[in-house]
Amino acid sequence: MSLEVANRDRIDATARRVRKIQSMAIWFVLFFGAVVFMLPLYVMTAMSLKSEVEIANTSMWAWPQHATMANYVTVLTDPNLNFVRKLAKTLFLAVVPTCASVLTGAMVAYPFARLKFRGRDRLFLILLSTMMLPGVVTLIPGYVLYAKLGWINTYKPFIIPAFFGGGAFGIFLLRQFMMGIPREIDEAAKLDGASNAAIFWRLLLPNCGPVLATLAVFGFVGGFKDFMGPLMMLNDPDLMNLEVGLRSLQQAHKTEFHLMMAGSMIVLLPIFIIFFSCQRYFIRGITLTGGK
């Protein structure tokens, strides 16, 4: 009897040791992978701390001999770049469309997930096919359309379309997630005489937290980093976002690496914080299967 127990203990101990070694190995693989993944960002950081002369004369790998925050100060205070105002505009362009598209996206996903209506299957096919549509097909006519509406050089092309559900990808993810929520909840509510709007607002939406967070972060990051959109739709430098503003440091005959990298670092910070703090919800929010 005691022999058996001792034996089991030994087996358990070996298994534990094997598992420990295994996780150590995985940890090291992840660690070295992360180091490699961080290389471009290391160069970015190093450059952002060097002066223009030091960048020209030293290897990009070298940690700055005279690390200086001067570039950050320049970027933040340069009246031509106007960083702070651009940051405010960029936040606006990231937050408002994101809120609008997540909300209306959920609204649109709801009937596709829960209700029966005329033309549903084919409309859903159309929804999926707009996901396959290359953005370039509508790029040119989209510009013409906005021009005819007088929306060029305003924020309207960013804000108003966000109220249209915010794209097939988000609607699709929302629908999949809603299909995973047990139907019994809304059937019970329906028997109690709740309207569809009430079911959506009171029951489904509060249960969609993870997917809403996922889409909000995707939307925020996309909006915050958008380059092509502002480049095409806006002309007024006072309206431009940071990404385009940074690009203006890269000129035809020379690129101001030191300032550009410092600016990029500042831009990266808020996105990183948001991602880091939201990632728990994030992964739970993506469901592609189930609920057929």
Add this chain to the structure above:
Amino acid sequence: MKVVVALAGLLLAAVALAQPVTIRYACSTGGDNLKSLNEVVRQFELAHPNIHVKVEPIVDNYENKLLAMYAAQVSPDVATQNPSRFIMFTSRGALLPLDKFSDLNGPEVNLKGRYPNTVNAFKYEGRQYAIPRDVACSAYLFYNKRLFREAGIPYPDGTWTWDTRVRPELREKDFVWVVSQLTKRAEGKSKPYQFGLASAWPQLWMETLLLSRDVRMWDRDDRPTKLLLDDPAVVETFQFAADCLNKNHWMPSFTDVTLGSGSTMQDEFRKGHVAMLESGAWEVKDMRSKMKDDWDIAPFPTFARGTGTALPGEGNGLAIFSTTKHPKEAWEWVKWFCGPKGLTAMARAGESQPSIRELSIRPGVWLPAADASGAALVPANLAITDSMAMRVKFRQLPDWFSGIQNDLQNSYYGVLSGEKTAENVLADLQKDEPAKLALAIRRVDAPPYPYSAGLAVGIALVLALLAWVYAPERKKRTSRTEKQESRSAYLFLIPWLCGLAFTVGPMVYSFLLSFAESDIIQTPKWRGIGNYADALNPRVDDTLYISLRQTFYFAALSVPLGIAFALALSLLLNQKIRGVPLFRALYYLPSLASAVAMSLIWGRLFDKDQGVINLILYGSDGKSGFLHLGPLLSNLIGTPGEPLNWLGNTKTVIPAFVIMGLWGAGGGTIIFLAGLQGISQSYYEAATIDGAGSWRRFRNITLPMITPYIFFSLITGVIGALQVFGQSFVLTGGGPDRATNFMVVWLYQKAFGELRMGYASALAWILFVVILLFTLLQLAAARKWVYYEGELS
């Protein structure tokens, strides 16, 4: 009573007058120059309190953006114009002829006192459309005096000439001899450690030679009708240009320096690796602050067997848009900025040579005055900029010719890289380009677009779509509750249906546009299926096939690799290990960083000599490296003994893009992590009890359960890869030799580079069909391997 009204009216008028008029001024200025410009604006506003100037710098694609603004009816009042490209605007009626202002020829504007070639460059059909502001010859030779002294060659006095061979008997009077003497090699090496000459960018080198020799590649500038590519002088000049780089190694290769190592020819010159640098006068300011050796500038030599003295150059002037509401105020700003006050301020800032000759030669304006100690600033020879400005030649080409001009310029790359001989390249061009020219001329004369028929087709398409959606339910009977549910569903769908109008509308429009020749400004012309036929016919344009091939190649490499990598990473990140949340964030971080900045960093990581990739492959001595992988790869690619030039070689640039893409795998990893966490632990427990090892558990549980996620990544990955754009746009601009001219890059170039919206729309639809085919294929194949849990049958 009347008096009160009159007084009120007067008061209103006074308020209106006091309110300053805002003039929007668009320019391509950035960085430091913007500071000087803002100072000029401030001075102007002080002198004209009733006018406010709003500066709008345009960073990318200046002219195209400006033209798009004109099309959108949001053009600025005043804009900087380039003499070789302002025809894009005048030919579309976008600019105001300046002879409308009575003082155009007056002393204040002083057209007679300006460099005549720039003044004339801004004339179109006999009328003046812009006032030249500055002029810049691009063909100065910045030379390193120390290297001249070391080689025992006297400093150039400008009396030298060039020919396509070395003439040692002329010694320093022969430019080519000087270049060859200044090239220094170590014993037994073919590659020099010091080059005699470098040119700031490839087109500049080729065009300087062609212009200075007065060789023409087409017959007339105003309406080219014939290409002259088989002219022996063209062949000889092309070959000479290439030989300087590849055969004689007098000049560093462009791909080695600019694409290969993220350095610039300017830096190479300042480091003393290059004895002479061909570039423009705008370099002077940077040289003063960064060049350590003493240096000066010399004029580019004239051609020995000719009489022409022309040189390439840049310049700009200010024009007023015809749509302006305040022509008078706009004109005041133009006169100020192009007048002595504006010019002096900008010239003092160091980068622009004034177009008024008298200012250009006055010391202390453009030319440096002696400083407090009485010593003149370098370069001593800056006074030659006056005579050089007279030699600058501008060409006005119609913009329908720009496609052919692009082809001709692209051919420079093939020649200069040494991949093909000049004769072959030119013979190829001569085979294809004349047909393209004929086609371009025919396009210009095409009939107008049938609007009403187009509109009818558009409406028919939308109706057909509606019919398709509701066809299956036409005969279905619905109960009252079903009707109610349907109605409330549609209420929820309202936002998306509005959005659909914003998608379907442009799609239909783009479809109709694909049958037109249109710049979205002028009346579109009817091309029938011409755009599709041109794109699909390799004899007219083989770019579609090259571009599709490269796009497929990229997709075939990047999608499977990316998915495998993301999957492996997600398996690791799904373990219960300390620090996993941080790791997840770190792996995701690169895909969050600014795309522009990251591309620039990557350009440096792929650096031929300094980059980390080559450091691993070749080691620090450039020979051994990890497992001798580098030399092996070099042999494979066909450049034995040379480190790989990742972004500069047509064979390695796409693998390089794929490697870069792996850094964005964080996004895919998140999708897979979601999939992995959705797998119920009970499956694994059951399998472990049955004695399944970890591999079998992965093979039989994880993999099947995660197939929907792989499938989703595959579909979106292929769609994304077939639309790859950013890296090429920022890093390689479609090069080298069209190797990264992916479908969307090419389409963008046609749409916004040449404003051929009809053709670009046709390309977009071709791409759409390709993507659709791939997606349908994958959907069909999916039944075989994608497993949906809980799905019946």
